[in-house]
Structures are given as C-alpha cells and as structure tokens.
Amino acid sequence: MRNVLALLVTVLFLSGCAHKKYTRQIPSPPASPASPAAGAPASRPTAPATPTPAAVPGTAPATAPVPASAYSEAGVASWYGHPYHGRPAADGEIYDMEQLVAAHRTLPFDTWVRVYDLDNNKNVEVRIIDRGPFVDGRIIDLSHAAAQAISLIGPGIANVRLEVIHTPANVPPALFAVQIGAFRDPQTAERVRAQMAARYGTARLVERPEKPGVWRVMVGAEPTPDAARALSSRIRKESGERNTFVVRLDSE
DSSP: OHHHHHHHHHHHHHHHHHHHHHHTTSSOOOOBTTBOOTTSOOOOOSSOOOOOGGGSTTOOOOSSOOOOTTOEEEEEEEEOBTBTTTSBOTTSSBOOTTSSEEEOSSSOTTOEEEEEETTTOOEEEEEEEEOOOOSTTEEEEEOHHHHHHTTOTTTSOEEEEEEEEEOOSSOOOOEEEEEEEEESSHHHHHHHHHHHHHHHSOEEEEEEOOSSOEEEEEEEEESSHHHHHHHHHHHHHHHOOOOOEEEEEOOO
C-alpha cells in the first residue's frame, strides 16, 4: 500500500511540473516602451508637442532662416495698380490688383503678413507675390484692394507695421543681393552690371517683363540679409550710389 501511495505522489508531482512548464509558454513577452506588441496601439501623449521646423520632414533650414510668425517690421507702405495689373508678378502669377496681395523685397513668396496702419488702426492680411517697393524708406507695396481695406488709396502712403502670420513650407535656400539700379535700356544695364561685377565679384541682370521691360542690376549673392546690408553699405560708401536695396534672389 505504501508503495502504491508513493507512486501516486510521484505521478502527481511530475504532472504538476509539466503543467507549470506549459503555462509559462502561453503569455507573449511584455512590450517595451520602444516596441509595442503587434496589434497594440503605441502609447501617445494626450497633447503632443508642436514639432520644431527642423523636425518636420521636408523643412530643413534654408541658408537664410525663414522669418518666423510674429516677425515684425515697421516703415512706410504704398500701393500699386496700373500699369502692373494683368502682368506677371515676380513669382510668375498674374498680378490682380483686386486681390489681397503685396510686394516685399526679402520675404519668401506665399508668406502671409498682417499690415497695421499706425495712423488709423486698420489692418489687412496680404500674401507676398512680388518684389518691391524700390523707394527708400518704404517696406511694402500693397494691391489696390489691400490699400482700400486700410483707407490708403487717398493718401497713397502710410506708416505701418507688418507682422508675419504664416510662412510657406519648403522654401528653397535663399541668397540676397543689392539692387543698385533699374534700367529700360538693356545695354546700359549690362554696362553697369559689368562694372559692378569687376568691382564686387558678382553681379547679374534680373529682367522684369514690362512694356517696355526693366532690367535690374543685382550685385552680390549673400547668404543672409545682414551680409547683403553690409555689402550695400560698402557700395554706398565706395560708389556714392544712394538707391540701393537688399533683395531676395528668387532664382539662379
């Protein structure tokens, strides 16, 4: 009887060990935080942080950083209509003076800015599609529609502050030059360009297809607006030229 009882205890003990070994193989390995189990949703924060531009695919920093939202600038605004209405703007689209668009010398195309009239507290939002104004002291040229929105048509100019409210994605690397003149005669423009290239290393002609056309002489190819402003100061000092403007080069 004792032998039978001992045999029964041994069988029960072995079967219990076998059962424990089997149950250890059933659960899947616990997922690590970096590798969630297949089919299980990854853990996400309830309020994801806004990624910086460098973290967003396709938005690597350009040579010159794109002005961030809330970038502001103060100066004089003017407006333009005919004879530019219906002609290509600097970005290639047809300028419609009844759309809320504007010209700026250095902001990337498709940048949206809010323009505040400091004299009457009115404001308007416009998209940058063109280059200008090329008058000392002025910082933005508004379309007819935008000028109407802030009652600029009558006086023609106003003291304003502009604020960047939206910047475009995938802005190509930027270079900046100094515009020293705009000429109706292409031969005169070429002569000035050659003189500037010989003195400052590089200069180019940028044609604005008007009727007749205008050839703008651009000196230098600087990586930042500050570097272009330094070149502008040098040109003014050495040549006596006073009508110099820092302009973004939109194509090579």
